[in-house]
Amino acid sequence: MEIKEKLLSNGWKKFTFSNNKGITISVLDYGGIITEINVPDHKGTIENVVLSYKDYDSYINDPNYFGALIGRVAGRVEGASFSLNGKEYTLDANDGDNSLHGGKQGFNKKIWEASPFQSSTDAGVVFTCESPHLEGGYPGSVSIKVTYQLNDQNQFIVDYQAISDQDTPITLTNHSYFNLSGNAKRPICDHKMKIASDRFVELDEHLIPTGNINSNQDTPFDLRNETTLKSPLGSDHSQIQLAGNGYDHYFIFKETGEEQVTLRDEDSGRVLKVHTTQPGMVLYTGNGLGDEFQLASGPAEKHSGLCLETQASPASLHHDGFPSALLKAAEPYNKRTTFTFDTF
Template identity: 70%
Template sequence: MEVIEKVLPNGWKKFIVKNDFGISISALDYGGIITEINVPDRRGTVENVVLSYKNYEDYIEDPNYFGALIGRVAGRVDGSFFHLNGETYVLDSNDGDNSLHGGNQGFHKKIWNAAPFQMTGAAGVEFTVEIPDLEGGYPGSLSVKITYELTNQNQFSINYQAVSDQDTAVTLTNHSYFNLSGNVKRTVRDHKIKINSNHYVELDENLIPTGEIKSNESTPFDLNRESTLQTGIESSHQQIQLAGRGFDHYFIFNETEEENLSLKDEKSGRALRVHTNQPGMVLYTGNNLNSDHLLETGPAQKHSGLCLETQASPASLHHGGFPSVFLKANEPYEKKTTFTFATI
């Protein structure tokens, strides 16, 4: 195990974490952005399985949030406001009338304090930042620590910790786009996915939750049995069409000791399993990606990658019955998502 630290020409720091079995993770102190997750295929060929820009400058104004840490609240907040303790808090509107992924100064824009670490069988980087009261419109000063850790069991874990001095709203995630083909050889349409979930959240035409939690049964959202993404993407289901011919939906996980989801690319033989203590996940299939976005491997295209955004639901700010993003003052926020890489 080792961690290599580099200073880029623009002053950002880049950290490369390697294990003893050919897997490496590269991340920036800017936005905590993951630029590479290099994983061997069934033949031992090591390639990058997340989307990354060819030019680092493209991360500064990135509509896709490639690889970034997302907060204070991941996802879209309807109308850019919420009520808490008798007060109305008005948020940054950066997605039409709505607030997306923490607003204009979200976690993806921060230069994080970054400290690499190594221990027996594991290594990584600890990112910390202090967020002032009312930044982006959210109440409370928020202390945040997020740890990226890679082990010799080929597991990559993201540990999210935060505490606020006031009641507030928090749900954190990472916005990496996975493509297990390696170096974006193909789209993710042929990837096979299984999600341990019986319910998804219905969206309106602005991709805002309607307040309805729907059963997956007999819909393209029933991914309890392994299914090829293309099957869902090509569906005529109204929810698939309004999201831009793909998924951009929150799945509520079933309560189980089993993995929350699995992903496979049969051509490369790469497989990914995800375990988390988050209550659900947004599956986004890169419906808005296009050739204007120049990746390290060339122009992007629709469905070049998919996001597995484990988090609670911002719909809880306006509707009952959703996994809540509210956090009490001085109550620790502690969430963890682990990605386990393997071959088939």
């Protein structure tokens, strides 16, 4: 196990840590951004399986949130407002009339305190920050700790911890775009995917939850059996169409002790398995990507990558029956998502 630290010309720090199996991960203290996850294919060729920009400056005002830590609340909050304990809170409206991914100055724009670590069995970085009362409009002063850890089982473990002095909404995630072809050689349309979910959240034309939780049965959202993404991404289903010919939807996980998500690329032989303590996940298939975004691998294109945003549901702030994003005062927030890389 090894970790290296580099000071970039713009003052940010980059941390690169690796295991003994050929996996190397690079992250920034700016936004906790993951810029590279380099993993071997079935022939041993090591390539980056997350999308990253050609230039670091592109991360400063990134509408795609490439690789970033997201908070306080991942996803869209309807009307950039919510009521809690009889009080109305107004949030940053940075997505039309709604608040997206924590608002104008979300956790993706923070310089995090970073403490690298390594041992004989793991290596990584602990990121910490303080979010003051009413930052982004959210109540409570919150202490945040996020740990990125890589081990020799080819597991990349992300631990999220927080504690607040007031009741407040919080659901943290990471917004990496995965593409197992390596260096984004091909769009993710030929990837095969399996999700342990039988329900998804219906969206309106502004990508805001309607309040309906729908069955996946007999829809393109039924990914309980391994499915090549090309078919559902080309569907004429109204929910696929309104999201820009793809997914931007919250899947509620079934109770299971197995991995909730499996992603596989036939050509490279790479496999990604995701296990999380979160109740669900937003699957976003890069529907808004285009060649105006210059990746390290070249111009982006639609469906260049997909996000696996494990989290609670911001719809719970306005509708009953959704996985709650509410954190009680002085109650610890502890969530873990594990990404396991393999080949076949």
